Amino acid sequence: MTFEIVEADNLYNTILDARDNKGFTLLLDITAVDNLTRKSKAPSRFELIYILRHAEFKDIKTIKVYVKDENIGVTSISKLFKSASWAEREVYDQYGINFIDHPMLKRILNHEEFIGHPLRKDYDIRDAHYCTKAQDMMDELKPALDAKNLDMDEDDLMVVNIGPSHPATHGTIRSLAALDGEKIVAGVSEIGYLHRGFEKSCENHTYNQIIPYTDRLNYCSALMNNIAFSKTVEDMLGVTLPERGVFIRVILSELSRAIDHLVCLAAGLLDMGGQTNYWYFFNPRNDAYDFLSKLTGARLTNSFMRIGGMTHDLYDGWQDDLEDVLKKIDYGISESKKMIEHNRIFNDRLQDISPVSAEDAISYGWSGPNLRASGVAYDLRFAKPYDFYDSFDFDMVVGSVGDTYDRMMVRLEEINQSMRIIKQASKELPNGNICVDDRSIILPPKSCVYGSIEGMMNQFMLTIDGVKVPTGEYYGAYEAANGELGFYIVSDGSGTPYKVKVRPPSFYHMASYPEIIQDYQVADAILTLGSLNIIAGEMDR
Amino acid sequence: MDLSNTHLLDEAVVTTKLDAVVNWGREASLWPFVFGTACCAIEFMATAASRYDISRFGSEVLRFSPRHADLLVVAGTVSHKQAPILKQIYDQMPEPKWVIAMGACASTGGFYDNYTTLQGIDEIVPVDVYVAGCPPRPEALIDAVLDIQRKLKREKSFSVKHTDYKGKLDDV
Ligand code: SF4
Numbered sequence: 026m027t028f029e030i031v032e033a034d035n036l037y038n039t040i041l042d043a044r045d046n047k048g049f050t051l052l053l054d055i056t057a058v059d060n061l062t063r064k065s066k067a068p069s070r071f072e073l074i075y076i077l078r079h080a081e082f083k084d085i086k087t088i089k090v091y092v093k094d095e096n097i098g099v100t101s102i103s104k105l106f107k108s109a110s111w112a113e114r115e116v117y118d119q120y121g122i123n124f125i126d127h128p129m130l131k132r133i134l135n136h137e138e139f140i141g142h143p144l145r146k147d148y149d150i151r152d153a154h155y156c157t158k159a160q161d162m163m164d165e166l167k168p169a170l171d172a173k174n175l176d177m178d179e180d181d182l183m184v185v186n187i188g189p190s191h192p193a194t195h196g197t198i199r200s201l202a203a204l205d206g207e208k209i210v211a212g213v214s215e216i217g218y219l220h221r222g223f224e225k226s227c228e229n230h231t232y233n234q235i236i237p238y239t240d241r242l243n244y245c246s247a248l249m250n251n252i253a254f255s256k257t258v259e260d261m262l263g264v265t266l267p268e269r270g271v272f273i274r275v276i277l278s279e280l281s282r283a284i285d286h287l288v289c290l291a292a293g294l295l296d297m298g299g300q301t302n303y304w305y306f307f308n309p310r311n312d313a314y315d316f317l318s319k320l321t322g323a324r325l326t327n328s329f330m331r332i333g334g335m336t337h338d339l340y341d342g343w344q345d346d347l348e349d350v351l352k353k354i355d356y357g358i359s360e361s362k363k364m365i366e367h368n369r370i371f372n373d374r375l376q377d378i379s380p381v382s383a384e385d386a387i388s389y390g391w392s393g394p395n396l397r398a399s400g401v402a403y404d405l406r407f408a409k410p411y412d413f414y415d416s417f418d419f420d421m422v423v424g425s426v427g428d429t430y431d432r433m434m435v436r437l438e439e440i441n442q443s444m445r446i447i448k449q450a451s452k453e454l455p456n457g458n459i460c461v462d463d464r465s466i467i468l469p470p471k472s473c474v475y476g477s478i479e480g481m482m483n484q485f486m487l488t489i490d491g492v493k494v495p496t497g498e499y500y501g502a503y504e505a506a507n508g509e510l511g512f513y514i515v516s517d518g519s520g521t522p523y524k525v526k527v528r529p530p531s532f533y534h535m536a537s538y539p540e541i542i543q544d545y546q547v548a549d550a551i552l553t554l555g556s557l558n559i560i561a562g563e564m565d566r
Numbered sequence: 567m568d569l570s571n572t573h574l575l576d577e578a579v580v581t582t583k584l585d586a587v588v589n590w591g592r593e594a595s596l597w598p599f600v601f602g603t604a605c606c607a608i609e610f611m612a613t614a615a616s617r618y619d620i621s622r623f624g625s626e627v628l629r630f631s632p633r634h635a636d637l638l639v640v641a642g643t644v645s646h647k648q649a650p651i652l653k654q655i656y657d658q659m660p661e662p663k664w665v666i667a668m669g670a671c672a673s674t675g676g677f678y679d680n681y682t683t684l685q686g687i688d689e690i691v692p693v694d695v696y697v698a699g700c701p702p703r704p705e706a707l708i709d710a711v712l713d714i715q716r717k718l719k720r721e722k723s724f725s726v727k728h729t730d731y732k733g734k735l736d737d738v
Contacts, residue, residue, distance in 0.1 A: 153683075190652075
């Protein structure tokens with residue numbers, strides 16, 4: 026991976042130039058690396074990494090800045106990209122690097138009573154701090170009100186707090202909305218309630234040990250995270266799976282996309298009072314679970330992938346089971362569609378609610394179905410086809426208005442498209458191996474382990490040391506159910522990554538939420554949140 | 567009424583203990599509050615959906631206000647940031663109340679042995695039943711509900727439980 030190395034003073038202008046003159050309009054992620062214990066010498070302890078994507082979605086640009094003094098830091102680019110504000114806050118929280126002119130530089134994932142910056146290499150992973158109370162968030166709401174020239178007392182506003190433990194927030198999200206009557210005039214969101222230290226945990230586990238952790242990022246489609254992570258590491262190793270392995274991954278990945286969307290729609294419609302739809306959407310998901318547990322041994326957290334392949338091949342009779350699942354999903358969505366398609370309540374409550382323009386969506390750093398709903402035809406499976414996606418016949422689903430209705434309907438139709446892919450892939454599934462044939466990556470067969478000393482040593486070394494990944498830095502992107510799921514991995518040549526950063530689609534969707542719910546009612550905001558499909562595990566990591 | 571005259575009422579009256587009657591009623595009408603934070607909450611959804619159908623055991627009246635609930639199901643990882651919220655919710659529930667720690671995370675912190683996660687919710691609130699699994703299958707959660715039912719039958723119906731429990735966030 027090549028970086029453009031920039032001086033801290035020139036950073037702002039370089040990124041401005043990249044955005045305006047070179048077409049890199051989508052800021053994917055900002056992260057940092059602490060070089061304290063790195064084998065290769067670096068000019069400074071901290072370095073910042075900016076990852077941008079081109080307006081045509083094929084190319085990415087990575088910019089690196091060596092931070093001379095983390096207390097001074099670099100200029101914030103939150104004026105250039107709406108997505109930068111939260112991304113910079115996270116870097117500040119995790120690494121303690123300052124961003125000059127940032128409008129609200131405070132912790133985001135860790136709580137306010139936390140001391141230190143956990144992703145620094147000299148921070149002990151188990152050094153926890155108790156939190157005794159939730160913050161009141163008025164420090165963030167006040168500026169949001171000031172910006173609109175509003176005053177709590179003079180304008181007779183009321184603040185409602187929603188979450189973090191509220192059924193409508195689907196997990197652990199907290200939002201504060203200032204209301205004028207029923208209308209939301211300003212809002213702020215607080216995240217981090219499900220921050221589970223994924224990135225720090227990665228730094229002391231081998232690559233294969235990280236796979237169970239990836240399950241729990243977007244737990245509605247665990248297999249997809251497995252695949253995205255394994256694929257990134259395989260790219261670093263320079264290996265590709267045999268065709269059969271790739272096809273199986275495609276099948277499982279698309280099935281995961283379908284069931285992820287099913288949960289989103291089930292929960293979204295439940296919020297609206299459409300409980301019958303919940304059964305129709307959730308039951309086929311249960312059937313998919315049956316298939317997955319037969320295959321992987323687990324319903325939800327499958328951990329089925331390995332670096333360089335997967336644990337085992339499909340079982341005998343899988344095809345019938347899978348076909349049955351597809352039939353049930355098809356039945357579920359067609360029945361549900363009958364109930365909602367011409368349903369006045371459904372249409373009135375969703376259409377023209379919180380529309381997001383294509384331009385805004387890009388600036389927010391959106392991706393996946395939410396971005397496509399806003400009319401932007403960006404899907405990594407089309408923009409940069411991997412895993413033979415260019416050989417399957419399926420359509421990209423794109424919305425027009427970008428409202429809550431579009432976001433839900435894009436997902437509904439994507440289930441159909443995923444099923445099309447699954448059908449083609451299962452029909453054309455080639456024979457052969459499922460894993461790469463390389464004993465430095467894949468464990469030897471058990472007969473070798475128990476039958477020869479070499480086999481046993483091989484197993485032992487791979488398990489204890491992990492798969493050795495060549496020194497380097499790499500960003501791998503994958504079209505997951507919620508959008509571009511990226512892994513930025515720094516390797517120092519050992520079996521444990523030096524650093525892993527997830528580029529979580531939900532994080533950026535959530536960052537935009539307080540803005541897009543403005544001028545709508547609380548009841549609308551609940552549905553908007555449902556339509557964004559925020560998965561806290563992936564957002565907070 | 568004089569107990570010696572009960573024969574006058576034929577079989578219309580059964581004499582029993584108050585605890586037994588109250589607990590018999592409670593057993594089949596537990597109202598759960600689901601503190602769902604992570605992956606385990608998805609399995610809770612499955613438990614509530616029609617395939618596993620928690621209502622077969624009288625626990626389907628999910629309440630989203632702690633003040634209406636008597637069974638707290640903590641489904642998912644509870645981080646330190648989340649801990650005061652959990653405590654507040656537990657405190658808002660009226661007695662008698664029971665707590666299920668669903669999954670490895672709620673029970674022990676699971677494999678999140680790091681700076682973010684509470685190493686078991688029993689650091690904050692007293693737990694009645696722990697459910698193993700990551701996530702537990704719906705059957706395991708139903709079994710935990712049945713455990714609570716068995717447990718509450720043995721309890722005094724009007725006593726306040728866990729008076730000697732002291733959590734990490736009590737009195738701070
Ligand atoms: S126990 Fe496992 S499945 Fe449950 S919340 Fe924790 S990590 Fe997720």
